[in-house]
Amino acid sequence: MPSEMPTRPAPAGDEADELLALARRVAAREVRPPAAEEEEAGVFPRETFALLSRTGLLGLPYPTEYGGGDQPYAHYLRVLEELAAARLTVGLGVSVHTLACHALAGFGDAAQRARWLPAMLGGELLGGYCLSEPTAGSDAASLRTRAVRDGDEWVITGTKAWITHGGIADFYTVLARTGEEGPGGISAFLVPGDAPGLTAAKPERKMGMGGSPTAQLHFDGVRVEDGRRLGELGRGLSIALAALDAGRLGIAACAVGLARAALEEATAFVVRRRQFGRPISDFQGTRFLLADLATGIEAGRALLFSAARLKDAGLPFTAEAAMAKLFCTDHAMRVTVDAVQLMGGYGYSADYPAERYLREAKVLQIVEGTNQIQRLVIARQLLDGACAGD
Structure with missing residues (x-):
């Protein structure tokens, strides 16, 4: 490979x-x-x-x-x-x-x-990534979409779920079962977005990110040439996991950006907003909260770029990517919640972006592996290292 x-x-x-x-x-x-x-x-x-x-x-x-x-x-x-x-x-x-x-x-x-x-x-x-299925989310190895060899082609049948850019992407990287049950029987394919037999369901109705379509994709005997199979046969899950390590850094970076936007919005508001004869930014409770939120953003960014430097050096970064994704997305949720609170009724109003930031932050704790999965990844890396040292 x-x-x-x-x-x-x-x-x-x-x-x-x-x-x-x-x-x-x-x-x-x-x-x-x-x-x-x-x-x-x-x-x-x-x-x-x-x-x-x-x-x-x-x-x-x-x-x-x-x-x-x-x-x-x-x-x-x-x-x-x-x-x-x-x-x-x-x-x-x-x-x-x-x-x-x-x-x-x-x-x-x-x-x-x-x-x-x-x-x-x-x-x-524009691309899409097809790993999750209606019955295979965190347990990616249990996916059921199947690719069957037919001469020089593969015939793909099944359903993928929660696909960002589903129905509008020009191409999809698709993980499908080509062999036995379990992690060793999965392969990766590059599928054109307009392939015959490939259809998208109606986009999901979500609490946030209304401008980003998320939809199921149905593969009804979609044919692709063998030249569109990526990597070794049966090694698709390892390819997917390598991609997810890198993708988790991307989600962490998005979380830092979203948290920063929410903090900037709240900071500007508390400087303008006056209560009891002075800006609410003068109150110690407001200042301490802003300081904690800003510190968390900087800590998350440092964790993120520490993991990125490992990747750029060609070193293992699985645990560090999971830590960055976990910390940055959890903190983005905290920042957006507190930003709405700092802004009071104005934060809850759709006339300000704070409420949108809060709704958007939630999905970052779910995509590219839930934050519970990140904890499992981190713990596994720690324990595997401890066992190797025995």
């Missing part, structure tokens, strides 16, 4: 600063202004993703020879934080797209990469 592509050393400070400045300009001018209105109306910002592709922000952690940005993961995550702070639908969408490209970029052969990766990274295409 081809190994994951190595990442290059961090670029010079000027280059990294320019990249971050570009992300901030795009976020401020294109992403943030329509966010509230489009989220309420359930409008997916497809043109925004096309713009990100044209500006080189949609394929940052992948090699330039395939149309990517050849950036260290740490710098990609900084960009992701900026996008998520402006609108979570966009930040999370970029993270999902990056996840959808991971199997091909990391485990596809040279011919597969050359054939499909440039269009996925720089061709204004």
Whole structure:
């Protein structure tokens, strides 16, 4: 099986600063202004993703020879934080797209990469990632979608659930059973979004992220050539887990961005809002709460980038990715709840973004493995290390 592509050393400070400045300009001018209105109306910002592709922000952690940005993961995550702070639908969408490209970029052969990766990274295409099923969420090894060999093709039948960009993606990375029950009988496939037999159900009705469609996908005898099978036969679950390690860093970065946006909103409000003859920012209770929230955001960012540096160095980072996802998403939930509380009735009003941030924060504790699963991953890594030392 081809190994994951190595990442290059961090670029010079000027280059990294320019990249971050570009992300901030795009976020401020294109992403943030329509966010509230489009989220309420359930409008997916497809043109925004096309713009990100044209500006080189949609394929940052992948090699330039395939149309990517050849950036260290740490710098990609900084960009992701900026996008998520402006609108979570966009930040999370970029993270999902990056996840959808991971199997091909990391485990596809040279011919597969050359054939499909440039269009996925720089061709204004959008990806989806198909692992979860109606009866297989946290227990990914129990998935039932099956791919059966028929000559030079595979026939895929089954249902995938909770698919971000379901029904609108141009391609999907799909995990399907090709062998026996259990983790060893799963393989990965690259499926075109317009493949005959592939249909999407009506998007789910969610408490937040109305602009990001999430839907079941039905595979009714979908045929794909054997050349679209990624990696070794039966090794799909290990490919999926490797992708999830990286994807959890993306979710953590989105959580940091969302928490930062909520804190900035609450901070600006308490400076303006006057009670008992002075701004409520003068009260010690308000100041202490803001200090705790800000400290947690910085601690989460430090944990996130510590894990990213391990990834960029080619070192194991499974436990660290789980820790970053756990801490950053739990803290984002706390920040958004407290931001609404600091703003009182105004925080509860849809005229301000704080209530939307709160509703959006909840999903980050669920996607890419629930935070209960993160605790299991962390504990397993700790205990495996302890047993190895005996």
